[in-house]
Amino acid sequence: MSDPTAGGLENLLSEDRRFAPSPEFAAQANATADLYSWANADRPAFWAEQARELLSWSTPFEQVLDWSDAPVARWFADGTLNAAYNAVDRHVEAGDGDRVALHFEGEGGDTRTLTYADLQREVAKAANALGKLGVGTGDRVAIYLPLIPEAVVTMLACARIGAPHSVVFGGFSAEALYSRIVDAEAKLVVTADGGYRRGAASALKPAVDEALAKGETTVEHVLVVKRTGQDTDWTDGRDVWWADVVDTASDEHEPVAVEAEHPLFILYTSGTTGKPKGIFHTTGGYLTQAAYTHLNVFDLKPETDVYWCTADIGWVTGHTYVVYGPLVNGATQVIYEGTPDTPHRGRWWEIVQKYGVTILYTAPTAIRTCMKWGEEIPAGFDLSSLRVLGSVGEPINPEAWMWYRRVIGGDRTPIVDTWWQTETGAIMISPLPGVTEAKPGSAQVPLPGIAADVVDDEAHPVPDGGGGYLVIREPWPSMLRGIWGDLERYKDTYWSRFDGLYFAGDGAKKDADGDIWLLGRVDDVMNVSGHRLSTTEIESALVSHPWVAEAAVVGASDETTGQAVVAFVILRGDAGGGDQSADEVQTTLRNHVAKEIGPIAKPRQILVVAELPKTRSGKIMRRLLRDVAEHREVGDATTLADSSVMDLIAQGLAAPG
Numbered sequence: 306m307s308d309p310t311a312g313g314l315e316n317l318l319s320e321d322r323r324f325a326p327s328p329e330f331a332a333q334a335n336a337t338a339d340l341y342s343w344a345n346a347d348r349p350a351f352w353a354e355q356a357r358e359l360l361s362w363s364t365p366f367e368q369v370l371d372w373s374d375a376p377v378a379r380w381f382a383d384g385t386l387n388a389a390y391n392a393v394d395r396h397v398e399a400g401d402g403d404r405v406a407l408h409f410e411g412e413g414g415d416t417r418t419l420t421y422a423d424l425q426r427e428v429a430k431a432a433n434a435l436g437k438l439g440v441g442t443g444d445r446v447a448i449y450l451p452l453i454p455e456a457v458v459t460m461l462a463c464a465r466i467g468a469p470h471s472v473v474f475g476g477f478s479a480e481a482l483y484s485r486i487v488d489a490e491a492k493l494v495v496t497a498d499g500g501y502r503r504g505a506a507s508a509l510k511p512a513v514d515e516a517l518a519k520g521e522t523t524v525e526h527v528l529v530v531k532r533t534g535q536d537t538d539w540t541d542g543r544d545v546w547w548a549d550v551v552d553t554a555s556d557e558h559e560p561v562a563v564e565a566e567h568p569l570f571i572l573y574t575s576g577t578t579g580k581p582k583g584i585f586h587t588t589g590g591y592l593t594q595a596a597y598t599h600l601n602v603f604d605l606k607p608e609t610d611v612y613w614c615t616a617d618i619g620w621v622t623g624h625t626y627v628v629y630g631p632l633v634n635g636a637t638q639v640i641y642e643g644t645p646d647t648p649h650r651g652r653w654w655e656i657v658q659k660y661g662v663t664i665l666y667t668a669p670t671a672i673r674t675c676m677k678w679g680e681e682i683p684a685g686f687d688l689s690s691l692r693v694l695g696s697v698g699e700p701i702n703p704e705a706w707m708w709y710r711r712v713i714g715g716d717r718t719p720i721v722d723t724w725w726q727t728e729t730g731a732i733m734i735s736p737l738p739g740v741t742e743a744k745p746g747s748a749q750v751p752l753p754g755i756a757a758d759v760v761d762d763e764a765h766p767v768p769d770g771g772g773g774y775l776v777i778r779e780p781w782p783s784m785l786r787g788i789w790g791d792l793e794r795y796k797d798t799y800w801s802r803f804d805g806l807y808f809a810g811d812g813a814k815k816d817a818d819g820d821i822w823l824l825g826r827v828d829d830v831m832n833v834s835g836h837r838l839s840t841t842e843i844e845s846a847l848v849s850h851p852w853v854a855e856a857a858v859v860g861a862s863d864e865t866t867g868q869a870v871v872a873f874v875i876l877r878g879d880a881g882g883g884d885q886s887a888d889e890v891q892t893t894l895r896n897h898v899a900k901e902i903g904p905i906a907k908p909r910q911i912l913v914v915a916e917l918p919k920t921r922s923g924k925i926m927r928r929l930l931r932d933v934a935e936h937r938e939v940g941d942a943t944t945l946a947d948s949s950v951m952d953l954i955a956q957g958l959a960a961p962g
């Protein structure tokens with residue numbers, strides 16, 4: 306494990322700009338400072354109160370937290386509820402059926418508006434259709450869709466019948482889709498003919514066909530939304546059009562009340578080994594924290610706000626802050642299918658202006674990209690509706706934070722830098738916008754109800770000013786309940802590093818006020834544009850190519866994407882790769898990684914080397930490769946089995962060609 310504070314953004318801690326909430330904002334804010342003392346007095350009781358307040362239960366719970374089977378928590382276990390009912394029906398029943406739930410903006414400019422009443426009908430129809438396709442409570446459904454209303458409808462339809470969904474990001478390859486389908490033993494795949502990406506129709510269905518051709522699966526049907534109208538291969542008996550089974554279904558459907566601990570979804574994320582982990586979340590606790598954080602961190606006023614989270618539903622942010630949090634809270638939100646620069650670089654700001662977006666939640670990498678494009682672009686639009694800005698996915702550097710506040714937020718809006726993970730299910734560390742004096746670059750304080758800390762190697766809390774590993778001391782409602790089908794890996798990954806503490810995998814520091822600054826991953830996980838990638842997974846993809854004998858991958862710092870994938874490969878002498886130009890090798894292998902995992906995993910750079918630096922026990926010293934990739938003087942190489950290796954690499958890289 307690397308030093309948690311290495312390359313530790315030392316400069317962050319000299320950051321002394323402060324932004325107190327304006328008195329006007331504070332006066333109207335949902336969250337007040339007394340939430341902290343309330344939660345501290347009795348954490349489980351605090352969460353129970355939130356669960357009762359924010360959700361509608363079919364059977365009210367009596368039990369709050371059962372930690373007797375730690376590290377698997379049970380929250381509100383004797384209660385029953387339905388997630389889709391909470392996200393949709395109850396708002397209609399409360400008389401808010403005419404409120405807009407979704408303003409959908411297609412990349413090509415086509416739009417659709419769904420009120421809560423519309424959403425209720427669509428979800429009920431889809432739930433009936435899933436039933437007809439043989440999906441019942443407990444069955445798993447894989448979802449491989451662009452960000453179109455049907456994606457949200459399908460997730461909620463699954464929740465309505467208690468069938469856990471497993472959303473696979475549309476940018477992942479057939480191979481990645483296949484392994485996720487197999488691991489979750491999905492009975493149904495929901496996809497589309499394609500989606501729009503950078504101005505063109507981009508096919509999705511072929512990847513599903515290819516995935517299902519890779520081997521035996523448990524998939525019985527493929528439900529296909531027509532989005533682009535492009536030609537699509539068809540397997541009779543297996544494939545069905547959405548229009549044929551959903552649009553024709555009854556719009557009356559009784560939601561299935563499930564136990565609070567019934568699995569709501571599985572979402573795969575990269576870990577330190579090659580095999581992605583199926584993180585699974587259950588219903589009652591997850592929804593409680595999703596709703597609570599969405600309401601308090603973003604200061605949501607459901608009657609007046611227009612909320613927009615730019616994440617895709619393929620990531621956890623899309624689950625918690627596009628689907629469940631906002632809809633359970635009855636919010637009006639925008640969803641946008643496409644990229645920020647299609648057809649022009651002002652597209653996002655045009656959308657903010659068009660819908661009067663008041664709350665915007667996005668990632669530092671997007672902010673840095675907009676900085677690069679220039680502030681005259683957002684300046685061309687009216688952004689005065691914005692009142693809260695959020696950031697998620699990686700540490701936000703203070704300069705990007707300042708730019709976000711000044712250029713997008715008109716020097717007026719609070720910014721919430723929210724730390725959390727797929728595993729935590731919902732936000733864990735963040736300022737509260739009407740309470741916390743914000744510090745650019747820091748997520749600062751554990752939310753009321755969350756016991757986060759920074760500890761040293763021996764699990765001792767570090768003093769203010771010290772650095773170490775981020776841990777969570779007490780169970781929280783939206784925590785993962787495990788890794789699908791692999792309890793041991795769950796215990797091993799998160800609970801074995803420090804006895805009784807959840808190990809997040811992030812390095813962190815406490816400043817002089819005790820506020821937390823996140824410093825990035827301490828394991829073999831990279832963060833590229835806020836997306837988690839595993840070094841080992843990309844290495845296995847590289848060595849699966851016949852040219853490659855060995856590969857080592859590192860995350861090198863990158864101005865826009867935070868980190869970028871840099872690969873070092875040793876070619877096989879006899880496989881033909883050695884006869885190719887460096888360019889040819891690089892292009893071929895980059896495309897190979899895209900095919901194996903997905904375009905997001907493509908290395909920025911692939912360097913052919915003769916040897917890799919290894920310790921005597923054979924472990925690759927990625928730290929040294931990172932030095933090379935970041936053009937730094939190579940650090941201490943004394944533990945290498947062969948100390949001349951780094952010289953060889955340096956010479957090889959200096960050599961022309």
Ligand code: WT7
Nearest residue numbers: 622697698699700722723724725726727823837
């Ligand atoms: C990892 C989790 C949470 C949804 C998106 C990513 C990094 C996330 C922050 C932040 C510093 C952050 C951490 C974490 N991260 N948010 N505000 N400040 N780092 O979810 O793919 O599960 O990745 O993203 O390293 O462990 P994920």
